[in-house]
Amino acid sequence: MKFHAVELPLPPNGKNSPNRLFFIAITLFLLTLVPLCLWNWGPPLTFPKIDISSLRKSKEQGKKCDIFTGQWVPHPEGPYYTTNTCRLIIDEYNCIKFGRADTEFMKWRWKPEGCELPYFDAVQFLELVRGKSMAFVGDSVGRNQMHSLLCLLAKVATTEDTSHKYSTDTEHFQHWYYADYNFSLVALWSPYLVKTKEADPNGYSNDILMNLYLDEADEEWAGQIESYNYVIISVGQWFFRPMYYYEKGKLVGCFRCPENNITNLSKYYGYKMAFRTAFRTLLSLKSYKGVTFLRTFSPAHFDAAWNKGGDCVRTTPYTSQDEKLQDFQREFYLTQEEELRAAEEEGRRRGLKFGLLNTTEIMWLRPDGHPSHFGRSHRNVTTNDCVHWCLPGPIDTWNEFLLYLMKREVLTKLGGKLMQN
Template identity: 30%
Template sequence: MAFLSIIIPTTKSIFIFILFFHFTLLSSSYMLVHHLNNHDHSFHHRRPILQANQSQCALFMGSWVHDDSYPIYQSSSCPVIEPDFNCQMYGRPDSDYLRYRWKPANCELPRFNGLEFLEKMKGKTVMFVGDSLGRNQWESLICLTWSSVPRIATQMIRGYPLSTFKFLDYDVTMSYYKAPYLVDIEAEGGRRVLKLEDISSNAQSWRNVDVLSFNTGHWWSHTGSTQGWDMMESGGSLYQDMDRMVAMETGVRTWARWVDSNIDTTKTRIFFQSFSPTHYDPSEWSGGAATTTKSCYGETAPVSASAFSGVYPNEMKVVDAVLREMQTPVYVLDITTLSAMRKDAHPSIYSGDTSTGQKANPDHTPDCTHWCLPGLPDTWNQLFYTALFF
């Protein structure tokens, strides 16, 4: 205990106080480990930031530190990365964004170990359900795991809405199910109807899964050509539109009722991944200072923790309100704030869209929503891995 060496031997009272302080820290650390190992979900209905603040290890609060031992894998060694996320293949000239490690307040994350993941998940299925941010995380988890066992037998089946990747020697399945609203969309009379109170069609694919990780948020605000529906149905009535956050809350409550009615928590772990932020407006990270950039294009470093002051998204306020009323314990993987600091980690123009228009006008059509692989989603999975096993 090098810290105690500064104590003056005659100051007995100070010594006792510091000894007590260290004992309190150790006790808090023990309680966190005990909590994780025994899957005590008693705090999961609150924002994880509050849960973390009740211990000395705040998993979702901290800072990004440069670490030359990262990334854990290279994009060239993981063939499942789709063009949308493969920034190095599509010409991104810088690479420092790959070399940042998330450092939570007062603790260290265990490094992801793919072999350990396979051994502990042997015979089980992990499924990510939601929008393309879930696909981003799904491909990251495959790459992280594959990097530990590159020569074992695997099988990839891409489909719609379900895609699966299997590590055959361990009978471990990693799946992605596309459901950007979670609830169903049905074709009726030539129109796409978003069924805010029906989830039965999607949910039949989620049964008998050992670990389910859900996300939703981005598609609820889409309009025009990117809107995924023509009409909404709620309470037996059709609507051309409604307040999007009201619609989202109705849909998330439908999901919550299905989880409470159908999930056996002795067999299935439920995660909800918080809202993944975008970086289209430099004023959000420049403190209002003048900037020559108009998006995430050209950004090569994270926002420092001291300079960052983000706003908690309305989408997560909706999710929080629903989770508080659920009976089923749901672990919220609160990646919102730590991801908001990573304005440098998006594909921008370095994706599979190699059109000359995009390259010529990078401020007009960059992708500042998704994330490069390797990259930020690897940290999401490191947190996911920690929550599952530690």
């Protein structure tokens, strides 16, 4: 179903004034110093105070800290929320509800080397996005991250599910509105990012042949993304399926197609071109002023073929010494990164910001975080789920990353404004 265009609030001319940027920076400073125990967080967590004594110091710390390099360490205090404190967890990710007995997978925290990853501060996040909009564009793992964010915000703000106002397909196209902050949060379904069409005459199946039009963005997201302030793009697992590749309306090759007379192109080719088209589309939109984040490839952890009883039963993380990223996973990551770097370079010339949300290697270390047979999905009742992530669980770290990058972007922007003045 077509997801109808949504008009969302933007600052005048799509830009923040220096005064507003200064206000946001001061707000971040104050909120990091206020004891977080004043808010009702549910299960207790120890939140260290973050020292942001000056803009310069914050920028220097950001340059020195690679938040994506580190290790998972025990965190016995547990998660930010539970299945009782967040009523928005859907059955697909609700592992505890459907009988998962071990809870250790919720008691690990990502520790970067040589620095600290700040805890997720829901009040800070909502102040940053006040009067703005955020879209998760991609497949169901992106939607999984959005549901994690809903739970992280649930203890400090109420939200309304307004999906039915914009689409009849409320499973794939979701729209949430935080009235107190005039903030819209949406998930836009587009598992290939580009225009697609089913090629299999027998209709849909789990391994259906698809036509991918690699130089045409999927209008389900591209036709309405211009007004969004933050866009998080992510796709992955669908590119293992058989595909015909089209460019300029002509068949140029295929991946896993049954014919022998068509040029064989790898899954990485389709992946590369899909991201290239997505980024170029954003760069070409005249009114788009948003910040774009690429959330990188999320590994699955099947111990055998997914359609032959494969499962993920481990209950503790790997260490980087135990298990290295597999070659195909690294290739997916490098393919994305290459296209992002090209978009970043072009974006600088056009005044657009692109950022990296690198989750590939850290999530390869978390085979314990998947629903396995403890999730419930009406689409999938026979196979184990080693693709998505339990809530609460390690995917909550992605939104810690997201908030960290958003704050760094605001401080960088403020620094530029102050230097101009």
